[in-house]
Amino acid sequence: MCRMPVGQDTHVFADLATLMARASPLRSGDLLAGLAAASAAQRVAAQFALADVPLKDSLNRAVVPYEAMKSRG
Numbered sequence: 001m002c003r004m005p006v007g008q009d010t011h012v013f014a015d016l017a018t019l020m021a022r023a024s025p026l027r028s029g030d031l032l033a034g035l036a037a038a039s040a041a042q043r044v045a046a047q048f049a050l051a052d053v054p055l056k057d058s059l060n061r062a063v064v065p066y067e068a069m070k071s072r073g
Contacts (some may be wrong), residue, residue, distance in 0.1 A: 002019055002052075002053070003049075004045040004046070004048055004049040004050045005045075006041050006044060006045040006048075007041070011041075011042050011045035011046065011049075013046060013049060016053070016058060016061050017035075018035060018051055019046055019053070020050065021033075021035035021036065021048055022035065022036065022037040022042060022043060022046035023037075023043065023046035023047045023049070023050045026043075026071075027029065
């Protein structure tokens with residue numbers, strides 16, 4: 001879980017996948033999946049929070065579980 005204060009609001013991101021989806025530019029797929037940032041402020045907070053995630057941590061955490069990718073074969 002990651003928290004990022006922006007102004008008077010504190011934005012909370014449950015996991016790396018949510019953080020990455022909310023930090024990225026608005027995409028229709030993220031909207032349909034319910035992962036898009038709710039506001040521009042939340043998107044900026046996610047971008048700042050993502051910048052604070054060490055590269056080593058992001059490489060070691062699977063955003064999509066291996067089992068899910070294997071079943072798509």
